Amino acid sequence: MNEKKSDNTEKKLSGLEVMRKLFYFGLGVKRWILTGVIGISISSIGFAFVIKNIFTLGLPDVIPWHLEGVLLGIAGLGIILISLYKLYQSTAPLLLSSSRLDVLTETIYKRRSLSRGPKIVAIGGGTGLSTLLSGMKSYSDNLTAMITVADDGGSSGRLRRELGILPPGDFRNCLVAMSDSESLLRDLFQYRFAQGNGLEGHNFGNLFIAAMAEVTGSFEKALLESSQVLAVHGRTLPVTLSQISLSAQLLDGTVIDGETTITERGGSIDRILISPQDATAYPVALESISNADILVIGPGSLYTSIIPNLLVNGVSKTIRESKATKIYVCNVATQMGETDGYSASDHLKALQKHTFKSIVEYAIVSEDSNNLEYHLQTNQVKSDSEDIVNVKVIKEDLIDTKLPARHNALKLARVIMDVYDGKYLSNKPIR
DSSP: OHHHHHHHHHHSOOHHHHHHHHTOTTSSHHHHHHHHHHHHHHHHHHHHHHHHHHHSTTOOOSSOHHHHHHHHHHHHHHHHHHHHHHHHHHHHHHHHTOHHHHHHHHHHHHHHHHHTSOOEEEEEOHHHHHHHHHHHTTTOSOEEEEEOOOOOSHHHHHHHHHHOOOOOHHHHHHHHHTBTTHHHHHHHHTOBOOSSTTTTTOBHHHHHHHHHHHHHSSHHHHHHHHHHHTTBSSEEEESBSSOOEEEEEETTSOEEESHHHHHHHOOOEEEEEEESTTOBBOHHHHHHHHHOSEEEEOSSOIIIIIHHHHHSBTHHHHHHHOOSEEEEEOOSBOOTTTSTTOBHHHHHHHHHHHSOTTSOSEEEEEOOOOOHHHHHHSOBOBOOOTTOOSOEEEEEOOBOSSSTTSBOHHHHHHHHHHHHTTSSOOOOOOO
């Protein structure tokens, strides 16, 4: 019990730390205090002249009027400063011992700091993208998740077919990942109805977004309003507003239609295709890419979550022209039915094959693990870098020990920020 109490005490902010954060640059505290002081000083001078004119009519001036104003202003300012100091002395012990002030100060400080973070655009879908976002929200509020809309299975697929909306599943996951109440929202939004005519199999989060689309009149407005309702620090954007579908051409020439069928059927994929081929990118998504400081492609299902985004008309071209730091995050494990036996270089080659050689400057790869238990649970992507040109390959330990087929969100986010901050050097790729 005593140890727990000691831990809580250590976490509380000291009085000096609270004051330092309250006066952090950009919070507005200093400027408004100064403004108030100036206003009160001006008022004091005005009242002083009024009083002088009332009680000293007809008396000769002792000193010039402008010196009177200066002296009165200084006197008024001194009184204000003394009163503020005394007010601080009176209230500081009470306020600075309050955990509520600690939390409020820390929240304001954190939110304002994160609002000045880099503009980060993450492109992909599935659990990989939401994992990335849950880590990146520690470094910036300027997050944009650009999400594929080709999902045709499960609850998302049913809502897509029955209501004609874009599949909401990946958007739901990203909203949860970027929310402050991540744990509670995950439980609520991931709740799947086990029974009920028409409800069985649906996620609550999918139904929430579908209902919001009906209320607001469009899917993109539904995402915006959902972000505000859920206090999400970032935004989710569809790569296109078109209803697109996927096809996979295998090495033997076989063509498989449908996102779900591609994964279930399996086989060695040669190329992925979208229909319609001329699907137009969502303009807001293209604008986000153009204005980004960091562009992250992946992690996620290579052929069904990542590459389809890049095939939408205008996306790859805008990435090419972007001045952002461009990073590809390779999956930790291969995906059955899509990338069986793939190494890191195989992932990157597939990405380049569908776009262009200089699609990214950096590739972040999880180092090979010697953990036997991990190998028994998942098929690790071999962290090779052979035949990779124009790309700096960064190998780090990024495995989540609790879920070894996924990245550790905080480790991955830290490496991405290190790349952006210049820790890893790279020659700019030849365009």
